[in-house]
Amino acid sequence: MSDSGYDHATVERRWQEAWDDANVYRTPDDVQDPTYVLGMYPYPSGKLHMGHVRNYTITDAYARYRRMRGDDVLHPMGWDAFGLPAENAAKERDTNPRDWTFDCIDTMRGQMESMGFGYDWDREITTCTPEYYRWNQWLFTRFHEEGLVERRDAEVNWCPHCETVLADEQVEGEAELCWRCDTPVETRELEQWFLRITEYADELLEAIDDLEGWPNSVRQMQRNWIGRQHGTELDFEIEGHEDVRAFTTRVDTLFGATFFALAPDHPISQELAEEDEEVRHFVEHEADPEGDEPNGVATDLSATNPATDEEIPVYVADFVLSDVGTGALMAVPGHDERDHAFATKMGEDIVPVVAPEPENWDGETVPDAPDVQEAAYTDDGVLVNSGTYSGLDSETARERLTADIESAEHATQYQLRDWGISRQRYWGTPIPVVHCEECGPVMVPEEDLPVELPEFINTTGNPLDAAEEWKETTCPDCSGSARRETDTMDTFVDSSWYFLRYVSPDLGDAPFDLERANDWMPVDQYVGGIEHAVMHLLYSRFFTKVLSDHEGLEHREPFTNLLAQGMVQLEGEKMSKSKGNVVSPQRIVEEYGADTARLFMMQAAQPERDFDWSEEGVRSTYAFLTRLRGMVEDYVADAPAGADDAVASYVASEIDATLAIATEKYDDLTFNRALRETQDLVRTLRQYADYAEPHAETYERGLSAVVRLLAPVAPHLAEDLYDQLEGDGFAVEADWPTATVDRDHVQKRRKLVENTREDVRQIIDVAGIDDPQEIDVVVAPDWKYDALEIAIQSDADNLIGELMQESHIREQGDAAASYGQDLQIEREALSTTLDPDEEHATLESAAWLIEREFDAPVSVVRAEDADDSVLSNAEPGRPAIEIEE
Known part of the structure; x- marks a missing residue:
């Protein structure tokens, strides 16, 4: 080892080979104390980026920690290997998606191995293999048998460049661009296969409250996506057309409906577009549901308000969506901000029909109507200008109007729509259906699965359409001529159950071993990006519930705890190739080692937060590891023979x-706090060695503790140092070090020492003492500790009176009264401290730190040995300080 660093490459290679030879990460099938730790598997794009490294370092560190705590840990890895990017890359390079994908997997697996991630590679899965996607097809068939698959015409997002359907979340920005190629997205109507996730909408929504281990932000995003609303459906008459049904959550505002609005693709809107040029132009060229302002076009139609029988104008408006509610709505500009903006723009009436409930309202009088010309009043209140319903509160009015209007009925609407899984592309799971002119769509029998992909044909459009020989087949029902379905499945299907395949990746007669899945599931800790907060996580929850209902899975939720890790940034911006600000993980491993990269990222911030990559921070981390290695090597070469004295006692207590603290932080995945504690202990051990010859047993225990605390994050060097310290077996399999004190005791002792050191600094600074000759630290008398304990436990109004009931406190006279007044003032903030003997012992053991800092002898004085003038300032947890110049 040189002064500038250690041979990290040799160290990391040595231990990776040793772990591999010993098969230390293999997970047995039958376990007693299972813990399932999982990072969202990556798309094999070719190389790891820093986001990958951070995600997988988090899961690896936690898996290693749980393993050292004695758990049987399942920590697998696989590949989200289907998808359009591989197909596009293959077309560009005149190769095929399979070869491209597996080349990328080989590269990324090698990088993961160089990072020292402790995966059970025997459980590796790759979703583009027939061995995996066979079970996508099997599950599709089972869903179909249970009535959860449907084929129907639907309007879809179509990317003309990628020539495929896009999910709503894959259409980005106001310009509605494809998430992959930035091409403007079109709307088409195609026959599509749907999974009926809406059948589980209520349970998916209501079970969110039980996901206590998930971030609140993710849970709210799922609630919003499901978007359940309770309200009323009612009919509006439009002359020349069938009655149009509208949905509203605020039927109490019905008397204020001054216009009616239809979605651009509502059947009446489409009919009008054929006859009215203005409507046609708006529908085809101007309607923009994602626009900043509501927009629309007037029609010659009018609708009848069922409450007032008044005719109100009908508009075609882009803020009305056909797949939300009924595609038609009553517009109440006085009580809806969007309707208000549109009415103002179009010059429509704005009528107040709900007023804020007055203070001390008697429930009978009708309040004055609010002024809503400038802004809508959107809260519940009391009805005004509403005929016989005026004076009712909003909730009562909603019930009465729903009961009184003949066409009205209570209804529940959802934003959630069935999951369209059809994709017009090659590199995905073939949908196991054949189309027969006689029989219609027919499921491929289980014994004929998997339906494997044919050889790739580099062509425009869907390559499966060009695979004529593959397409032509026979009908399983009538044996007549048929053609295969050429759509493939959305890749979210692959990831909706992959966590179950890991428990039995080689199983040949089922997608997963049910008994093992029931043992391992749900995943204890899941880690991945916030961008998957809705779709992947929602679909995984859906699949798990279906499998629970129909396949015997005992658990209805897939993930107990979820961590959405933050981004790795450079100078405040997300790393991306397009911005040219990507830091290569491979370069960092080569220059500084995997341990340095892992430790730097884990100590830089809490896992949920974004942080800036810093080359200086990397170098500092490498220097820390180098110093630690030097400390262990020095100890091994020449074990010290210091005394087991007060200083050693302090170091032992700091260990x-x-x-205690680091273990707690590892438990809740606050790795940066655990690592900060570990680095502080290293600093204490170095100070100890600089101050005096260390006590060998104490010093070695400290080094051993540091090595094992670092083992989950910097496993290679920790393994090397553990070996030098002659630990038994591998560090990765070592017992987690345990403390002999609890967290509360630790906090009290540390607070006492730090407050005392800070008081000494402040006195020296304020008094302008340049060269202190002696420092006395005086512990408070016993009676003050008793008074503090009484004050904490007492709920008496007269605290001083209660204190004076104790004779040994009352005997202190004015001193007791003065201290009692202080306790009375600070009563709400009081907290327990160490007892007098513990406080004295703690301060004596820490005195060397003060001596070292100020180069002056320190005496810790008991109350009975102190001068009264000094003693009067001493309080529990806050000793008096006397400094002699």
Whole structure:
């Protein structure tokens, strides 16, 4: 080892080979204490990026930690290997998606191995293999048998460049561009296969409250996506047309409906577009549901308000969506901000029909109507200008109007729509259906699965359409001529159950071993990007519930705890190739080692937060590991023979403190706090060695604790140092170090020492003492500790009176009264401290830190040995300080 660093490449290669030879990460099938730790598997794009490294370092560190705590840990890895990018890359390179994908997998697997990630590679899955996607097809068939698959015409987002359907979340921005190629997205109507996720909408929504281990932001995003609303459906008459049904959550505002609005693709809108040029132009060229302002066009139609029998104008408006509600709505500009903006733009009436409930309202009088010309009043309140319903509160009015209007009935609407899984592309799971002129769509029998992809044909459009020989087949029902379905499945299908395949990746007669899945599931800790907060996680929850209902899975939720890790940024911006600000993980591994990269990222911020990559921070981390290695090598070469004195006692207590706090932080995945504690302990050990010859047993225990605390994050060097310290077996399999004190005791002791050191600094600074000759630290008398304990436990109004009931406190006279007044003032903020003997012992063991800092002898004085003038300032947890110049 040189002063500038250690041979990290040799160290990391040595231990990776040793772990591999010993098969230390293999997970047995039958386990007693299972813990399932999983990072969202990656799309094999070719190389790892820093986001990958951070995600998988988090899961690896936690898996290693749980393994050292004695758990049987399942920590697998696989590949989200289907998808359009591979197909596009193959077309560009005149190769095929399979070869491209597996080349990328080989590269990324090698990078993962160089990072030292502790995966059970025997459980590796790759979704583009027939061995995996066979079970996508099997599940599709089972869903179909249970009535959860439907084929129907639907308007879809179509990317003309990628020549495929896009999900709503894959259409980005106001310009509605494809998420992959930035091409403007079109709307087409195609026959599509749907999974009926809406059948589970209520359970998916209501079970969110039970996902206590998920971030609140993710849970709210799922609630919003499902978008359940309770309200009323009612009919509006439009002359010359059938009655149009509208949905509203605010039927109490019905008397204020001054116009009616239809979605651009509502059947009446489409009919009008054929006859009215203005409507046609708006529908085809101007309607923009994602626009900043509501827009629309007037029609010659009018609708009848069922409450007032008044005719109100009908508009075609782009803020009305056909797949939300009924595609038609009553517009109440006085009480809806969007309707208000549109009415103002179009010059329509704005009528107030709900007023804020007055203070001390008697429930009978009708309040004055609010002024809504400038802004809508959107809260519930009391009805005004509403005929016989005026004076009712909003909730009562909603019930009465729904009961009184003949066409009205209570209804529940959802934003969630069935999941369209059809994709017009090659590189995905073939949908196991054949189309027969006699029989219609027919499921491929289970014994004929998998329906494998044919050889790739580099052509425009869907290559499966060009695979004529593959397409032509026979009908399983009538044996007549048929053609295969040429759509493939959305790749979200692959990821909706992949976590179950890991428990039995080689199983040949079922998608997963049910008994093992029931043992391992749900995943204890799941880690991935916030961008998957809705679709992947929602679809995984859907699949899990279906499998619970129909396949015997005992669990209805897939993931107990979810961590959405933050981004790795450079100078405040997300790393991306287009911005030219990508830092290569491979370069960092080559220059500084995998341990340095892992440790830097884990100590830089809490896992959920974004952080800036810093080359200086990387170098500092490498220097820390180098120093730690030097400390262990020095100890091994020449074990010290210092005394087991007060200083050693302090160091021993700091070891326990570090273990107590770091363990707690590892438990809740606050790795940066655990690592900060570990680095502070290293600093204490170095200070100890600089101050005096260390006590060998204490010093070695400290080094051993540090090595094991670092083992989950910097496993290679930790393994090397553990070996030098002659630990048994591998560090990765070592017992987690335990403390002999609890967290509360640690906090009290640390607070006492730090407050005392800070008081000494402040006195020296304020008094302008340049060269202190002696420092006395005086512990408070016993009676003050008793008074503090009484004050904490007492709920008496007269605290001083209660204190004076104790004779040994009352005997202190004015001093007791003065201290009692202080306790009375600070009563709400009081907290327990160490007892007098513990406080004295703690301060004596820490005195060397003060001596070292100020180069002056320190005496810790008991109350009975102190001067009264100094003692009067001493309080529990806050000793008095006297400094002699």
